[in-house]
Amino acid sequence: MRICLETAGADRGLLVLDEDGAPFVRSAATTTAVSLERTPLDAAPDIARVVVGHVRRTGDMVVLDDARRSAFAAHAQASPCPVKSVLAVPIQRPDRAVGVLYLENTLVVDAFSLERVRSLDLLSGHISVALENSLLFEDRRRGELATQLLADASSALVESLDYAATLARVAQLAVPVLADMCAVDVVEDGQLRRMGVAHVDPAQEALMFEAGASYLDPGSPHPVVQVLRTGRAWLESEVDDALLHRLTRGPREAAIGAALGVRSAMVVPLFARGRTLGAMSFVSRQPGRHTARDLTLAQELGRRAAMAIDNARLYAESQASVQVRDQFLSVASHELRTPLTSLSMTVEALLDHTIPATPDNLRRTFSIARRQIARLTHLVDELLNVSRITAGRLALELDDVDLAAVVRDVVQRFAGEASRTGTQVALHVTSVVGRWDRTALDQVVTNIMANALKFGAGKPIDLTVEAINGTASLVVADRGIGIPSDRIPHIFERFERAVSARQYGGLGLGLYIARAIIEAFGGSIEAMSPGPHEGATFTVRLPRGRVEGPP
Numbered sequence: 332m333r334i335c336l337e338t339a340g341a342d343r344g345l346l347v348l349d350e351d352g353a354p355f356v357r358s359a360a361t362t363t364a365v366s367l368e369r370t371p372l373d374a375a376p377d378i379a380r381v382v383v384g385h386v387r388r389t390g391d392m393v394v395l396d397d398a399r400r401s402a403f404a405a406h407a408q409a410s411p412c413p414v415k416s417v418l419a420v421p422i423q424r425p426d427r428a429v430g431v432l433y434l435e436n437t438l439v440v441d442a443f444s445l446e447r448v449r450s451l452d453l454l455s456g457h458i459s460v461a462l463e464n465s466l467l468f469e470d471r472r473r474g475e476l477a478t479q480l481l482a483d484a485s486s487a488l489v490e491s492l493d494y495a496a497t498l499a500r501v502a503q504l505a506v507p508v509l510a511d512m513c514a515v516d517v518v519e520d521g522q523l524r525r526m527g528v529a530h531v532d533p534a535q536e537a538l539m540f541e542a543g544a545s546y547l548d549p550g551s552p553h554p555v556v557q558v559l560r561t562g563r564a565w566l567e568s569e570v571d572d573a574l575l576h577r578l579t580r581g582p583r584e585a586a587i588g589a590a591l592g593v594r595s596a597m598v599v600p601l602f603a604r605g606r607t608l609g610a611m612s613f614v615s616r617q618p619g620r621h622t623a624r625d626l627t628l629a630q631e632l633g634r635r636a637a638m639a640i641d642n643a644r645l646y647a648e649s650q651a652s653v654q655v656r657d658q659f660l661s662v663a664s665h666e667l668r669t670p671l672t673s674l675s676m677t678v679e680a681l682l683d684h685t686i687p688a689t690p691d692n693l694r695r696t697f698s699i700a701r702r703q704i705a706r707l708t709h710l711v712d713e714l715l716n717v718s719r720i721t722a723g724r725l726a727l728e729l730d731d732v733d734l735a736a737v738v739r740d741v742v743q744r745f746a747g748e749a750s751r752t753g754t755q756v757a758l759h760v761t762s763v764v765g766r767w768d769r770t771a772l773d774q775v776v777t778n779i780m781a782n783a784l785k786f787g788a789g790k791p792i793d794l795t796v797e798a799i800n801g802t803a804s805l806v807v808a809d810r811g812i813g814i815p816s817d818r819i820p821h822i823f824e825r826f827e828r829a830v831s832a833r834q835y836g837g838l839g840l841g842l843y844i845a846r847a848i849i850e851a852f853g854g855s856i857e858a859m860s861p862g863p864h865e866g867a868t869f870t871v872r873l874p875r876g877r878v879e880g881p882p
């Protein structure tokens with residue numbers, strides 16, 4: 332640039348290069364200083380922008396002997412130091428335009444004589460060759476950096492199956508190669524959470540977490556939320572205050588964005604096995620920092636990160652289910668052992684004549700034995716049902732069934748137990764007939780009723796059956812121990828329980844089986860509890876199917 336200023340006799344100059352189709356000032360020079368800061372052309376003074384735009388469009392050189400009297404006069408006057416002479420030369424390769432060399436003289440008119448223009452034209456040829464070489468070199472260097480980044484990412488991401496560590500690692504990889512800061516936001520239990528951040532200045536990471544906490548909800552105009560909704564990457568290389576305001580919802584959020592110095596940003600989806608797991612944001616403080624090429628690299632990094640996150644998540648889930656199954660095995664053996672011990676003690680006592688075989692003793696002993704056999708049969712049936720459900724072999728025989736009648740039967744069956752625990756059971760039922768499998772429907776009501784009695788603390792239980800908008804509704808409400816709200820989403824899963832095995836017997840299968848049957852009928856089941864010791868309410872909705880009535 333110094334040589335150009337001298338050759339032309341200019342006092343100010345800009346070297347503007349086309350990068351990914353957009354013009355950037357790559358060097359700005361005065362007679363005393365040369366800056367290599369990369370800024371968008373839009374930030375340059377009026378006259379430079381207009382003249383450079385003209386040269387880019389036409390490919391013609393522009394020489395203004397007196398800029399104030401030219402077609403560009405208004406722009407020349409508006410310049411911070413009114414411009415007198417202008418020379419703008421296109422820098423071209425045989426196949427395409429590379430950029431524009433723009434020079435001004437703010438002191439004299441006619442500064443650019445014919446010889447000077449000629450020399451500069453010649454010089455522009457040299458400039459274009461030199462630029463081509465350095466661009467090729469930069470291209471290669473960028474390519475090498477990208478390959479290196481992806482290679483580092485691949486090896487770092489397979490290092491650990493620890494979910495949290497993987498997320499933190501993913502963010503660190505991108506800084507500073509691809510951005511000044513990087514954040515990883517992941518959807519967990521339907522909620523978007525900021526899980527990992529990295530910043531060139533680690534002191535700023537707390538602010539990044541704060542930014543994440545304030546915008547991560549579905550109504551936000553924030554690009555992360557947009558990317559999750561559309562599954563498409565987002566790039567904005569010129570973020571100004573107005574855009575920050577549009578992309579955030581309140582002054583506080585915009586202030587955090589401004590404090591972080593967000594000037595260029597890209598967001599890519601984290602996509603694995605057909606699902607968007609979250610989004611990864613790359614943010615820089617330098618305007619124009621991110622180009623379409625960076626976005627491609629970010630997307631590639633995002634793909635690898637998504638795969639690593641998916642693997643770590645699958646691993647964590649499989650660990651959790653192994654743990655649940657181990658716990659189930661110990662609970663199940665305990666559950667099976669209890670009635671078995673009691674049964675064998677009863678039989679032994681009879682055989683050893685520890686209990687005299689009077690008719691009264693025999694009746695009592697056999698009724699204990701019958702209860703234990705019923706308990707064992709129930710446990711084995713539950714296990715059989717579960718294996719049928721898991722294998723997708725739940726056979727249903729549809730018939731016209733009255734839900735109210737089934738509920739009455741079940742309550743009748745539990746009458747003995749209800750009176751033993753002093754539980755009052757109130758029925759509010761009207762007949763609702765649907766196409767269901769009677770035995771399966773009985774099982775649903777039995778499992779829900781058994782829970783209401785087991786966890787109902789002896790307090791009254793209400794059962795309501797009615798038709799609502801053409802569907803059958805069953806509501807079972809107790810006033811017992813209740814369910815902690817964070818456990819409610821889990822209790823319908825296999826082996827999942829919200830109570831300690833020491834306090835309450837059970838395999839954690841009753842609701843799993845109930846839900847599977849209800850869903851096979853096309854219905855739904857929901858649990859609601861205001862909190863511990865405030866009772867629980869289970870609501871079942873069943874479509875009635877095609878009921879065969881009299882012709």
Ligand SMILES: Nc1ncnc2c1ncn2[C@@H]1O[C@H](COP(=O)(O)OP(=O)(O)OP(=O)(O)O)[C@@H](O)[C@H]1O
Pocket residue numbers: 713778782783786787809811812813814822823827828829830836837838839840841842843866867
């Ligand atoms: N009415 C209720 N009140 C409070 N907690 C309940 C109620 N119903 C179910 N739960 C909770 O949901 C868990 C799962 O219920 P589920 O019926 O599947 O298993 P279980 O009753 O523990 O064992 P199983 O039914 O297999 O004998 C229970 O362990 C309990 O923590």
Ligand SMILES: [Mg+2]
Pocket residue numbers: 778781782837840841842
């Ligand atoms: Mg149960």
